[in-house]
Amino acid sequence: MNVELFSLEARARVHAALGDPARLAIVDALTLGDASPGEIGQDLGLPTNLVAHHVKVLQDAGLVTRTRSEGDRRRTYLRLVPEVLASLAPPPLAGADRVVFVCTHNSARSQLAAALWRDRVGGPVASAGTHPAARVHPRAVKVAHRHGLSLDPAGTAHVGDIVHDGDLVIAVCDNAHEDLAGPAAPVHPRLHWSVPDPVRVDTDAAFEAAYIDLADRIDRLAPAVIPAGVPAPHRPE
Structure with missing residues (x-):
């Protein structure tokens, strides 16, 4: 940072x-x-x-x-x-054209994070996976609907097809963060959120816990994200 x-x-x-x-x-x-x-x-x-x-x-x-x-x-x-x-708050993340959440399969955490951002913050947002699954996990769709959010069950994508220059890329799982850490990776996350994989447990409670974790992190991050073209506020030296 x-x-x-x-x-x-x-x-x-x-x-x-x-x-x-x-x-x-x-x-x-x-x-x-x-x-x-x-x-x-x-x-x-x-x-x-x-x-x-x-x-x-x-x-x-x-x-x-x-x-x-x-x-x-x-x-x-x-x-x-x-x-x-x-000024005790962390410095803002300036120049974000769009927020992109990335996990391994783009079937749960990144999908929920993008839906939460779209609902609570607004502005350009997307999600992607390093090894995308064919479909969004049914429990992710279920927890999203329970909280008034919508997910496209077939709307998964590869990170290389989604991320562009100027995106604020956030890896919401450890595997995706580590996959994208190497010099040959197509993109490099600016932030990493170590959110436990709910698919491994595969219960409604695990998906609800992931939703709550992501919602809390998004609420903390949103005030610090400054869209591209908007000058960062002056911070006293």
């Missing part, structure tokens, strides 16, 4: 600043409103010297700014910098 070093260093500084319970409590206190250092000390039961120390650490990490009161000019207020706090 392409993450610029300065972003990692900046995020590490923020994590380090939040590593003290008192500083985390100060950030919590400033999340919904501004406060003076004296008010922070009173609310949290901290002496003046400790408040000054913790506020300096938070300021150095870029988490907190200090402004002069428009009323009593001797007073200052602390304000949280929310975009710095938001």
Whole structure:
């Protein structure tokens, strides 16, 4: 994953600043409103010297700014910098023309993942297999229908026929990820989700567990995927 070093260093500084319970409590206190250092000390039961120390650490990490009161000019207020706090999330995956989910047979996990993405996120999505089966597994069709999704029982495809430049390729099984890891592979996944193969167990419960695992991962990934042509948001250095 392409993450610029300065972003990692900046995020590490923020994590380090939040590593003290008192500083985390100060950030919590400033999340919904501004406060003076004296008010922070009173609310949290901290002496003046400790408040000054913790506020300096938070300021150095870029988490907190200090402004002069428009009323009593001797007073200052602390304000949280929310975009710095938001930078703790992993960097976005920019430039995705389409999301393509890949598993070995394109008969269960990749099909469910594509159907979930289409339903919950929208936008271009496809699925494929490294060794596609002739048909989608009946239990995959069954669990999809149970959750209001539709799968084409005959709609399997080979990864080489589906993936194009600009696709965000996600391997949703270990075998597919490892098959596509070599230098001669037609495509290389950008992400790997180690979702257990429900076909090996071949029960409705196993397919339901795979569905739940994929749904949770898609909900976490979707906010980080930025379509091609849309600039990535600025992340504080």
